[in-house]
Amino acid sequence: MTSPLRSTLDFLLHDWLQAESLTARPRFADHSRETFDAVLDTCERIARGKYAPFNRIVDTEEPRTEPDGAGGLRVVLPACTHDARRAYADSGMLAAAQDYEQGGMQLPYLVDAAANVFFGCASISIGSNLLTTGNANAILAHGTPAQQQVFAANEFNGRWAGTMCLSEPQAGSSLSDIATRAEPDGEGFDADPLGPRYRLRGNKMWISAGEHELTENIVHLVLAKIPGPDGKLVPGVKGISLFIVPKQLVDAEGQLTGERNDIALAGLNHKLGWRGTTNTLLNFGEGKYPVRAEQGGGLDGAGAGAIGYRVGAPGEGLKCMFHMMNEARIAIGMAATALGLAGYYASLDYARQRLQGRPMGAGGKDAGAPQVALIAHADIKRMLLAQKSYCEGALALNLYCARLVDDGRTGDAQQAQDARLLLELLTPIAKSWPSENCLEANSLAIQIHGGYGYTRDFSVEQYWRDNRLNMIHEGTHGIQAMDLLGRKVLMQGGATLALLARRVRATAQAAAAVPPLALHAAQLGDALQQLLDVTQEAWAGGDAQQVLANAVPYLQAFGHVVLAWVWLDLALATLRSDAQLAQPASAGRLGAARYFFHYELPKIDAWLAVVRRCDSTCADMASEAF
Structure with a gap:
């Protein structure tokens, strides 16, 4: 079946x-x-x-x-x-x-x-193998042929695993404040066949799969700063470079040398969810595993540093790493979606089997009537419809973004250009919208289970705990919101936003000609115009600090407009493939679309209202007033 x-x-x-x-x-x-x-x-x-x-x-x-x-x-x-x-x-x-x-x-x-x-x-x-693939793809995009052959190839074939090491205990998401140093390893540092060789010293935190024995090697991609001529680290992000730092040292052919790099596990973070994946604190170059100096090398002994090979040009670390970061953000959106779907299927199954209560009639409940399944109650259907609309909508959005990746790589010139622009604009939504709304779906799955959902006898509490990480993972909501409102919608003078608007209007125009969808088409058109008007009005004053104070409500509204577009397009495809709604799945899909337009899309009015007037309630709150 x-x-x-x-x-x-x-x-x-x-x-x-x-x-x-x-x-x-x-x-x-x-x-x-x-x-x-x-x-x-x-x-x-x-x-x-x-x-x-x-x-x-x-x-x-x-x-x-x-x-x-x-x-x-x-x-x-x-x-x-x-x-x-x-x-x-x-x-x-x-x-x-x-x-x-x-x-x-x-x-x-x-x-x-x-x-x-x-x-x-x-x-x-x-x-959670997403970091290995993303790590290897970043090396393919920015590494030398030798780095691609030695490191990326061995990650793709499964021999090695990969991580990304950005955050530090004192810096968190503020990458400009990282303090990990990378110093050239002697006079011949740029003659190594695996790339310019450096010694790294510093501490990294929140490293998923940073230490394990699932593979024979782990390839860390590490952000670090190269000191300037005065020996001091360059402030800000311009001094950040990217380095391949393997757990086990390798030769130019990709064979292990038998010597461990100076990377030490400082401890594990004990998490609310994703407990099966290690999350680590790593110390680079503390001298726990001192690496002998290469012939002619300039550093040796305890604390000399972990060996790393620079990827790309000096100072372009963020550019190189964000190739991986953007891929990871879409993958996190998909992870949130998968967890939401798991909870939805579990609560749907429970609602069909669990007998509880009796339906309300004109005279109230008939205590003598047999109990009915939970799914017979309207409020249970509301919670199931909400989960379905969130999770299947998020799945569609993320697969649409995956199709944009293919079009960006293999489409004709115009198709590829449009796909890359749309993907840039939609990436903050593809990451943030599922991680917020599919978490809410998991909460509703617990609610449907009642008290049982709060216990470990059922899986839904674990799905919620696992999913709670995704709102933080690979950039918080606040970071995604500022990226969207502060950069993405302004790209190329608003041309990228205009491209999305054309696609949304095309769907609305097609749906307007289909009687069951005509009202939804009009709703979508109005919502889109409201979003475009508010975007323009918010930036009319040009005060970035004032505008970005309400970036998160803007992100939420933008995401809901995008998901309404997705659901309307799904409804069109459903009617094309099953005009009579003969299949239960087709009727279910139309029901979820109707739910989204009736219950969810109207929420954008409140979100956009604070953006439109540049509401300063949050920004003006004095710290001591809390």
Whole structure:
């Protein structure tokens, strides 16, 4: 029997996004609907067998440390984590979207993203391989051929894992304040075949999968500052560079040398959720594992530094790292979506089986009548509809963004340019909207379970805990909001926002000609115009500090307009494929769209009102008044 998730993915991929049309492009010419289905079948099977049965185990048997025999610490994980990671790597999914020459399948990113949803629904803690792929992609984009061959290739083939090391205990999200140093390793530092060689010293925090023994090596991408001529670190972000810092040192052929780099695990962060994934504090160059100096090297001994190889030009670290960061943001949106869907399916199943209460009649409840299933009650249907509209809408949005990735890489010149611009604009929404609203879906899933939902007897409390991280992960709501309102909507003089507006209007125009959707089309048109007007009015005064004080309400309103557009387009596709709504899934999809327009889209009025008038309630609040 086809799972609800698989049915939804099939509709989104083929009835809505026309995934099979991508096979007309040379890069994907070897593929077909059959190969796409085979990839989904394989991933669903692995997720069911290696991930889902162990989701509770990795939550309760948290990572722990023990002495590594060399004066440091090692991480111990349950055996199921090793088995799941091995199964995922053996499936080829780490390199699924890469070139054949890199061991990949040249799969459309759209299909790759859809297939990975199975793992996120089954166990997000086990299934968090996103940093390895993102790390390798950043090296492919900015690294030298040797770095690509040694580091990226071994991440794609599953031998090695990858991380990104940005935050520091004293800096958090303020990357301009990082203090990790990278100094050239002697006079011949720029002659190393793996790239300019440096010694790094500093501390990094919140590093997901920063230490483990799932793979034979871990490739850290580390942001650090190169001292200026006076030996001092350059203030701000201009001095930041990016470095490959492997846990185990390697030679130019990618073979382990048998010597460990000077990277020490300082401890584990004990988290609310995602407990199966280690989250670490790492010390670089503290002398725990002193690295011998290369011949002619200028540094040696305790505290000399961990060896790292610069990626890209000096001072371009953020540019290089944000290639990975933007990819991770979309992946976090998908992770939030998967957790929301898992909670929705669990609460839907519970609502269908749990008998409780009796329906209200004209004379009240008939105590003698048999109990009915929870799903018979209107308020339960409200909570289920809310979850469905949030989670399936978020899934559609993230897959649309995945399709934009494919169009940006393989479309014709105009198509590629438009796709890249739209993706830039939608990335803050693709990350933030699911992480807020699918978390709310998880809360509603707990509510449907009643008191049981609050206990560990049911999975929905874990889904909520796991999902709470995603509002923080890879840039908080505040950061995404300021990026959207302060930069993205202003790009190219507003041309990017205008491009989105044209797409939204085209959908509204098509829906206006379909009687069941005409009212929603008018609502969407009004909402879009309100958003555009408020954007222009807010910036009319030119005071960035005043405008950005209400960036989060703007982000929320913008996201709801985008999701209303997505749902209207989904409704059109549903009626094209099943005009009579003969399939229950079609009626359900139309019901979720109607819910979103009736219950959710009207919320934008309140959000945009404070943006329009540049409300200063929050900005003017004196610190001592709290």
